[in-house]
Amino acid sequence: MSTMPNSSQFHSHQHHLLLVLPVILILVVVSPLLAAAAEAEAQGQQPMARPGCPDKCGNMSIPFPFREGFQVLCNHSSDSDPPRAFLAGSTRFKGSQIYSDSSWSSSLELVSISVATGEARVYAPIAYSCNTNRNESLFRDQHIDFSYTPFAVSATRNVLIAVGLEAEAQLIFSLFTYQTPFTCRAQDFDRTPLARNGSCKGLSCCEQTLPADQGSGRFSMLWVNPVHDHFIWETTPCSYGMLVDKSWYNFSTPDMYGDKTLLKRFPRGVPLALDFAAGDTWCPVEGQPLPPHYACVSGNSSCANVTIEIDSPGYVCKCWDNYTGNPYIAHGCQDIDECKFPEVYPCSNGGICKNRPGGYDCPCKFGMKDDGKGGACTDVFPPAAKQATVGVIGGILLMVILWFTVILRKEKKKTKEFYKKNGGPVLEKAKGIKIFKKGELKPILKNSNIIGKGGFGEVYKGLLDNKEVAIKKPINGSVRENEQFANEIIIQSQVIHKNIVRLIGCCLEVEAPMLVYEFISQGSLHDILHNKNNKAALNLDARLSIAAQSADGLAYMHSQANTRILHGDVKPANILLDDNFIAKISDFGISRLLARDEEHTASIIGDINYMDPVYLQEGLLTEKNDVYSFGVVILELISGRRAIHSENNSLVKSFLEVHKEQKKATELFDKEIAIAEDLELLDSLAGMAMECLSLDVDQRPTMMEVARQLHILGRFRKVQDV
Incomplete structure (x- = not known):
């Protein structure tokens, strides 16, 4: 009986393991052993190779095994x-008689390797006598000969088969010590009838399981006795013997007839299952140091003792349950996502698959109990209670639907009422004004789009019809109703002037109708x-131009x-101000749009800092009130100071005190524009502002006159510059 060498003998004989193939083959020795795994494809391509190692030979994946002794050619x-893979370190020899067949190969072709089962399969030759x-x-x-390799023929996965009318296959376990051959005879004519197709039972076919207690894994020779009956050599000249993966070979009656028929049917040989071991020691006991070259390097893996030869220790590495991959490389064993393979890892009725490391769970759906992994989920409630629950839930859903229906109808009715109250029927007949739906403006009415707030309400910036617009959303209850508001909107929509912001449209489906204006960029x-935004661009020429353009816009509205x-x-x-610093008047006509009452007089209709004292006393709005406010604007332009209504500031x-004392207002002018050559112009602007601020309304100029004077000053300044 062959024996497994000890560790030192194993390493000393490594140079004998690789045998050279015929010169016509171009061989690549894959070392330190190829990487990949056939089972990886079925379980989501888990890592099977060491970094940088080739992982295939032709169409076959070859996982990285363990250490020296697993070379693949x-x-x-x-x-x-x-390309085809061959297992190095195994040999088979021709017969020794003069008339023997001379064809042989030094290595066995690989069929597959599985690190999960510790098994390799090779093509083994068929022994014959013809x-x-x-x-x-x-x-x-x-x-x-597997004497110096980690491999051995599997005694449990292979069988010995003899085929032929006078076939006798013998398995010899050692060439150096006498042992009774293990024999399978198919030539017993007393066995009738002949074996049938697909069954190796009866005359002409013999199948025997291997004797595990005789060291079959290290057999030395398989041979077939020559045919003794020379009268049948012409029709059935050959007898065959083969070690083959059980359940693989199906007997066929034509295999007995003709010259080497079975060899022609299987030219590459028959599959032979091999066991292998990762090392020649037992698995280390917990707490003991690991043996040299210990192969189980992946986490989520364990060691299992194996015996591929009687009384010889060995071990293989296996991924834990619910893990897959290659335990012989770092991080090779990865968790299986069982939920992706319901046919292998099922959840019974009512269970919901949830993956977890090292397994999976099947919690039951709401309203069910138990675990869908161990058994079927069952209802928590009895059928009667379930029906009652369904009825209650159905009733609640019906009530909710009815409630939403009522709310939607009320909302629709309210929308129609707002539309009518805000003058919708009148504005429908108007030209040049667009009426927007509430849904069209809703995407713009977000806090992130607010660009201004005031007594009138909030201002939003957004895109409508691919144009930038400003939407003014008034405070609820601040806008007049019915035709008066509608008529004012119509009037404003008809105002088209280069120095007046254009009203594009409105939305009437809300309590306080929203106004949509063109957006002015600066x-x-x-x-x-006052906030120092681009103030450097506001030189004296720009301020004079802005004053003149603003006066033009107001003069157009007035007359x-x-x-x-x-x-x-x-x-x-x-x-x-637009991109070119052209002035445009906005929010005009607000006082006529708003309801007049004492509460709104000071806080909404106008800004107290710019409000005409005469208007505050009499409550009657005229064009001269706008003139007064414009005078305050001129003072802000030439001083750069805010207009604040207080006794001390x-x-x-x-300015009125300086004017009353007939002094120059030089100290009040903005230092950024108050240069010596411009003081006369600034004095003229201050004088014009004083005329606008006269408490005698009749002494105030009209906006047409103010605009004319500003343009004259502008032309005079240009002449001076020339």
């Missing part, structure tokens, strides 16, 4: 397409003048529009 020659005439035989024995004069329009809230915050009061 890959035939890349032109006559091997795709009569060439009445007196001579041609035979080939099968000699496979913001208000107030922000630029040139189809209907006289009063602004009611003239101030720098309502003078907007009033911009208007300061």
Whole structure:
């Protein structure tokens, strides 16, 4: 009986393991052992290879095994397409008689390798004995030696088979010590009838399981006795013997007839199952140091003792249950996502698969109990209670649907009422004004889009029809109702002037109708003048131009529009500037849109800092009130100071005192524009502002006159510059 060498002997004989194939083969020795795994494809491509190692030979994946002794030869020659893998370190020899077959190969071709089961499969040759005439035989024995390798023929997965009318296959376990051969005879004519196709029972076919207690894993030779009956050599000249993976070979009656028929049917040989071991020691006991070259390097893996030869220790590595991959490489064993393979890891009725490391769970759905993994989920409630619950839930859902229906109808009715109250029927007939649906403006009405707040409400910036717009959302209850509001909207929509912000449309489906204006990019004069935003661009020429353009816009509203329009809230915050710093009047006519009452007089209709004292006393809004407010705007332009209504810090009061004393207001001018050559122009602007601020309303100029004077000053300045 062959024996497994000890560790030192194993390493000393390594140079004998690799045998050279015929020169016609182009071989690549894959070392330190190829990486990949056939089972990886079925379980989600888990890691099977060491980094940098090739993982395939042709179409076959080869997992990285363990250490030296598992070398694989890959035939890349032109006559091997795709390339084929061979297990190095195993040999088989030809027979020794004169008329023996001379064809042989030094290595066994690999069929597959599985690190999960500790098994390899190879193509093994078929031993045969054939009569060439009445007196001579041609035979080939099968000699496979695994004495110095980690492999052995599996005694549990293989069988010995003899085929032929006078077939006798013998398995010899050692060439150096006498042992009774293990024999399988198929030539007993007393056994009738002949074996049938698909069954190796009866005359002409014999199948025997291997004797595990005789060290079958290390057999030395398989041979077939020559045919003794020379009268049948012409029709059934050959007898065959083979070690083969059980349940693989299906007997066929034509296998008995003709010259080497079975060899032609299986030219590459028959599959033979091999066991292997990762090392030649037992698994280490917990607490003991690991043996040298210990192979189980992956986490989530364990060691299992195996015996591939009687009384010889060995072990293999296995991934834990519910893990897959290669335990012989770092991080090779990975968790299986069982939920991706319901046919292998089922959850019974009602269970919901949830993966976890090292397993999976099947918690039952709501309303069910137990575990869908161990048994079927069952209802928590009895059928009667379930029906009652369904009825209650159905009733609640019906009530909710009815409630939503009522709410939607009320909302729809309210929308129609708002539309009518805000003058929708009148505005439908108007031209040049667009009526927007509430849903069209809703995406813009977000806090992130707010660009301004005031007594009138909030201002939002957004895109409508691919154009930038400003949406003014008034405070609820602040807008007049019915036709008066509608008529004012119509009037404003008809105002088209280069120095007036254009009203595009409105939304009437809300309590306080929203107004949609063109968006002016640079913001208000107030922000630029007092918040230092682009103030460097506000030189004296720019300020004079802004004043003249603003006066043009107000003059147009007062005297040139189809209907006289009063602004009611003239101030720098309502003078907007575009990209070219062209002034545009905004929020005009607000006082006529808003309901008049004492509560709104000071806080909504106008800004107290710019409000005409005469208007505060009499409560009657005229175009001269706008003139007064514009005078305050001129003072802000030339001083750069805010207009604040207080007894101690009033911009208007300061200029009026200087004017009353007939002094120059040089100290009050903005230092950024108050250069010596411009003081005369600034004095003229201050004088114009004093005329606008006169408490005698009749002494105030009209906006047409103010605009004319500003343009004259502008032309005079240009002439001076030339």
